[in-house]
Amino acid sequence: MRNQRFYGRYESEGRVCEHPTCREAGEFRAPGTRGNSFDGPGEWRWFCLEHVREFNAGYDWFEGMNADEIYAAQAPGSGWNTESAAFRPTAGMDGMPRWADFHDPLDAIGARAADIRRAAQGRSYAEHSRFTPREREALTVMGLGPKADRPELRRRYSELVRRYHPDRNGGDRAYENRLQRVVEAYQLLRRAEAFG
Numbered sequence: 001m002r003n004q005r006f007y008g009r010y011e012s013e014g015r016v017c018e019h020p021t022c023r024e025a026g027e028f029r030a031p032g033t034r035g036n037s038f039d040g041p042g043e044w045r046w047f048c049l050e051h052v053r054e055f056n057a058g059y060d061w062f063e064g065m066n067a068d069e070i071y072a073a074q075a076p077g078s079g080w081n082t083e084s085a086a087f088r089p090t091a092g093m094d095g096m097p098r099w100a101d102f103h104d105p106l107d108a109i110g111a112r113a114a115d116i117r118r119a120a121q122g123r124s125y126a127e128h129s130r131f132t133p134r135e136r137e138a139l140t141v142m143g144l145g146p147k148a149d150r151p152e153l154r155r156r157y158s159e160l161v162r163r164y165h166p167d168r169n170g171g172d173r174a175y176e177n178r179l180q181r182v183v184e185a186y187q188l189l190r191r192a193e194a195f196g
Contacts, residue, residue: 017048024048030055111145130194138185150195157186
């Protein structure tokens with residue numbers, strides 16, 4: 001699509017203005033019913049110049065927001081306060097490496113690559129482990145690999161209890177289920193024969 005003459009004008013490529021009474025070329029885009037999201041760019045509506053101006057005059061970006069949400073959306077840092085998956089407190093649970101668990105970020109990348117390489121070679125996690133299936137599941141809950149030893153298990157347990165305990169989260173019980181899973185996993189692993 002090439003811009004022409006007016007800012008935001010695109011060659012119509014056969015599009016017709018979406019205004020119900022207009023048959024002009026739809027050369028200007030306006031936000032559609034679905035906005036940008038994780039699933040990709042949103043949809044566009046296409047209008048002629050006259051009708052895109054009419055649409056823009058009546059468009060309310062803040063529609064459906066309360067006063068606090070509007071204020072937050074207008075803040076200078078709006079949009080920059082989201083966490084990426086690798087830095088969330090729940091990252092690293094379910095077997096994915098967490099950046100914070102490694103001193104060198106390249107080690108985290110290497111750990112993920114090793115998981116991918118094992119899967120690509122068709123070897124199961126069980127072939128490389130001295131643990132029973134239930135113990136392997138518990139290791140995943142703890143965010144530990146098959147080479148973990150007893151001191152590492154204790155350190156990780158202590159770290160996770162501190163992270164998910166309601167007293168450490170201002171009384172928030174949102175992580176209570178995760179904390180329970182961690183406690184159950186630790187109780188199983190501390191008695192595992194693999195740790196001798």
